[in-house]
Amino acid sequence: MTLRREQGSALREGALASAPLLVGIVPWGVVAGVAMVSAGLTKAQAVAMSLLVFAGSAQLAVLPLLIAKAPLWVMVATALVVNLRYVIYSAVLAPHFEHLSRPWRALLSYITVDGMFALFVGRYRPGEPKPHKHWFFLGGSLMMWSAWQISSWIGIFSGALIPHSWSLEFAATLALIAVLVPLLFDRAVVCGALAAGAVALAAAKWPLNVGLLAAIAAGVAVGLAVARLGAPRAGRG
């Protein structure tokens, strides 16, 4: 009985802790919903994409490529690159969740999002004897998941009511900017991102697949180079 109560209270705590993040996720979900339909997906496909992919920045990143009729593999590769940050999250979360059953680990993997990851890592250390921390993670993540799905549906099913002259598809680009800026946490990342932007612009007339992938490769190379030049020999800056 006590166990149940502790699990329930961890679930509730996580849900409450995620509340400030919901303010950010709702407009983003609405914009993604509108953008998916205006990029040519059917409403059923847009709903399925939000459910199965559940990765806002990857979804928004792929839509301009869908409009430009890029090949399928380029879009999937782009989604992979944008989602690479989750590989790092996964590595950080793994020791926290390694004692759980496989279905639990699958569920928590599927439902991982940036904001809740940051909250969780700020609150728990890997070795700590906090047996109910996965309930905290689940509680907050479920809130984020629900907010994302519901706000996507609002965009998907009400987007047609918004006049085309409002250029609402531009809001999708603005949402990507809002997601991108917090990633620019040090000089090397900024230099890499600027290099990627410059190459992408210069390569805008190339066949789309080559330009985008070249831009990402250039960005990673410049980021690594700047980090190496900038770091003093004694340690890492």
Added chain:
Amino acid sequence: MLDETWFGWALIAGMGVVAFFTRAVFVLPGSHLRLPPTAERVLRYAPAAALMAIVVPDLASTHGAVSISIENPRLVAGLVAFALAAATRSILATIAGGMLVLTLVRLFAG
């Protein structure tokens, strides 16, 4: 039309696999896999580079031609959005401010 529908579902399936794989790659096996430091460094730079590579051509080109000018409403609105995102860290403020500037520049420059 049938082709496009098929394409959409294939895209969703591909992205679904990718999205689950990236999140589950260390959590699901549950073993003591560790990320090599080199891989970790590459992973730090790739997402920001990818997003910037998508955003910049969208802002600074019109109909496939580079357009860096104060009369390009998307570019002006995008730059304001970068500043707003850095200052507020709010998705809502970034979208609202960017859309407002886009509308204003179109009204006065158009």
